[in-house]
Amino acid sequence: MLPSPDSLSTRLKLKQLRLLVAIDDFGSLHRAADELALTQPGATKALREIESTFGNELFVRTSQGMVPNELGRCVIRYAKLIQTDVTHLVEEMEGVLTGIGGRLAVGAIMGAVSGVLVDAVTRLRRKQPSLRTEITEDTSVRLLALVESGRLELALCRLSVARQPENFVYIPLRDEPLTIIAGPTHPLASTPSLALADLADCGWIVYPRVMPLRSLLEREFKEAGLPFPAHPIETASMTATMLLLQTDPNLVTLMPRDMSDFLIEHGLAIRLDIDVRSRTEPYGIVTRRGTSLSAAARLLIDELTNSAKGGADGYR
Known part of the structure; x- marks a missing residue:
């Protein structure tokens, strides 16, 4: 039987939640007890009380240590959230009291x-x-x-x-308007009215597959009747992209205009004269x-x- 919210708020203590997080961090009740300055019997008793409160075991005891089960992962996630909220409370109180x-x-x-x-x-x-x-x-x-x-x-x-x-x-x-940019010495830097096909022989820096801008670029190539670059460099790192553009003059990339404007302003990139028809959300x-x-x-x-x-x- 699941505990009621009133039961949890009455029986749970912040130090018990800290114990759950510590066990998850260290995979060991003994090390968690040391971290929180508890005795081993005290930590064992506290864990039994927590699991009794929830009416279920929260960890699986293995030869490699203590691993949270599905319910344990759920409880630990909220325990971390409560800890974060308490930290934020103290910091916000400081701001309120001091102005x-x-x-x-x-x-x-x-x-x-x-x-x-x-x-x-x-x-x-x-x-x-x-x-x-x-x-x-x-x-x-x-x-x-x-x-x-x-x-x-x-x-x-x-x-x-x-x-x-x-x-x-x-x-x-x-x-979020988009542009295609390259390093300052790219061979097509001053070429007017480029099409995506003109960049077929260029190396591409592209976003990982999970990112919307990757899907948008794939759609641009598909609508232009072109294959997607076969061997791109995949990264979501702005630093990596910026350095790659400086070291390889043949590379190009799709980038939000606000970010590309910064690079262009500081002489780190040039904007290629090509329209990006797709629009981002x-x-x-x-x-x-x-x-x-x-x-x-x-x-x-x-x-x-x-x-x-x-x-x-x-x-x-």
Whole structure:
């Protein structure tokens, strides 16, 4: 029989949840006990109490150590979320009590980093210079997982890849125009009115298959009646892409315009004169539904929406 929410809130203790996370981290009750400064009998008793509360065992005892079962993985995921929320509570309390500071963890897809996030964070830090800001750049899929787990308070990404979009609140922010760029010494750098066929002999840097921009580029080649490049370099790393363009003058890549504008402005790339007909899905601000956002997060959303859409009153 499953415990009721009231039963869990009455019987569970934060230190018990820390024990579950530690066992998962170390694979050992003994090492988890050492980490939390518990005696071995005390840790054993605490684990029995936790499993009694849930009415089920949470770990499988193996020769390699303790491994969470399916229910254990579920409970540990929420235990980590609760720990994160407690940490955020303390940090937000600090910001409330002092009137400054606090912590903000935000993520963004590559195009949104240079497109809107950096400028918004810069403006926010002028107003809140003691704010501790953590920025994560990743794919939409991974950013959504981080938002859902509480690791990020908000992310700038696409919601269409979410398995359970109902778990999130989404504010559309802006489109993401695309360009094809190359290194500054590319042979086609000054050639006007290029077609995709003109790049058939070029080496390509492409996004991994799980990313929407990879599917978009594949569609461009298909609609042009061309085979997709046979031996591309696959990476989602902006740093790797930038360095590859500098070292191999034959390479080209598809990139969000905001990011390519930065590279072109600093002489690190050139834009090839070719139209990209396909359009990407707009990205937006994603937060976890049912979460009370910190003051810093609300201020950042204001900065983002005031510059792009004009307001985020739905979060107040």
